[in-house]
């Protein structure tokens with residue numbers, strides 16, 4: 374467990390706000406080159422108002438969205454070997470539908486082809502799986518209708534992915550990488566040589582075709598939009614950092630965005646009317662590893678500009694210049710649905726999912742996890758300020774626990790983000806939005822305490838789920854095994 378005081382013990386909003394202050398000395402470098410300090414967080418109310426901004430509908434891109442909660446993509450490592458949903462997948466999607474959130478961003482990562490799976494139990498969107506994935510969407514939407522009476526103000530997207538260097542399509546413990554750039558740190562860590570597994574330009578040309586084909590199927594299955602995933606170290610995200618890659622997909626930002634541009638033009642031609650979004654790691658840094666006392670430290674002294682998109686420099690400042698250029702180009706391509714996230718769960722989990730307890734392959738937080746939350750909130754706010762016409766869904770709020778609605782109300786109210794994305798919280802407490810918005814209040818026993826068991830379990834080859842808090846998972850044999858990893862002893 375980390376040394377930082379637990380959120381549940383904070384008594385006042387001002388105590389919380391004092392901890393949500395951005396990293397010491399950090400700045401955001403906007404495209405003008407000017408150093409802007411992090412946007413100060415607005416004051417946080419002691420109680421959030423169920424009749425306030427979080428419950429207000431709004432219209433974006435011709436669609437009405439009924440409130441300000443979004444479900445983030447959350448996979449469960451529980452599809453069948455041929456990439457179809459199982460009963461566990463169906464249960465998770467049903468809970469997404471019944472949550473009360475009016476935007477379901479991506480549902481979970483779905484591979485566009487077999488070799489792009491992050492694990493042998495990831496969904497695949499193929500002709501053979503179309504009807505089962507269409508049925509899965511229907512179950513989720515029906516659940517929403519039966520709980521809330523309408524789906525007119527519900528928007529549902531599907532996240533399309535290729536896992537790139539993190540692909541493990543056939544065996545849970547065997548990487549079959551498809552790399553976009555050379556990364557000596559990750560090569561050493563995973564015992565591979567990127568150059569032996571480098572995707573050629575022709576390979577990427579083919580992958581564009583496969584993304585487009587999957588998007589056509591997503592439209593047939595009834596999804597409102599596809600999320601062309603560019604985050605977490607997977608292929609689309611790694612390409613964005615490929616400054617040293619030769620050829621048409623590397624070098625200039627224009628080249629590094631070619632993959633996205635070509636997918637977009639293929640989708641426009643083959644799935645007219647299908648909306649598109651991008652989930653983007655808006656900043657990143659070099660991989661971290663456990664240092665003294667298991668606290669995370671950078672793994673070497675590589676230059677973040679060689680490996681990371683939106684690099685965090687040595688003094689904690691975030692260079693968002695290319696992030697802004699990327700999102701401006703997205704806007705010009707007609708992509709206005711953006712979900713912000715950061716780093717990667719494999720090599721910078723403290724940036725991506727701030728937690729009190731690290732997952733089994735992680736490290737103790739090198740900073741107060743509140744700083745990790747504040748970093749995502751502030752960087753997203755800067756992007757929203759510069760590109761107000763884009764819809765921004767933010768991530769990383771689960772660490773706020775009991776204070777999530779209060780901070781959500783403050784940041785949405787201040788126009789720093791449009792919607793509050795819920796990741797781990799939704800596994801632990803799927804009906805949090807419904808409970809909050811109905812005025813019933815939160816059930817404290819169900820609030821995600823960031824134990825990271827839902828990450829540790831798949832790292833150890835098991836299904837994911839909220840083993841400590843969801844009664845359905847709590848009684849599974851896996852729950853005991855995962856708990857023993859958290860205690861540091863293993864099974």
Ligand SMILES: Cc1cc2nc3c(=O)[nH]c(=O)nc-3n(C[C@H](O)[C@H](O)[C@H](O)COP(=O)(O)O)c2cc1C
Pocket residue numbers: 445446447448449480481482532604605652714725726727768769770771772794795796797798827828837838
């Ligand atoms: C078990 C688990 C599964 C996840 N699956 C996905 C996924 O399929 N696609 C994705 O983009 N992010 C995925 N994420 C990341 C979350 O969407 C989210 O960014 C992260 O958990 C931080 O948000 P939170 O603080 O609300 O949890 C996953 C995270 C966890 C813990």
Ligand code: SF4
Pocket residue numbers: 797798800801820821822823824825826827828838839840841842
């Ligand atoms: S296992 Fe449950 S409590 Fe722990 S981080 Fe995941 S969702 Fe939260």
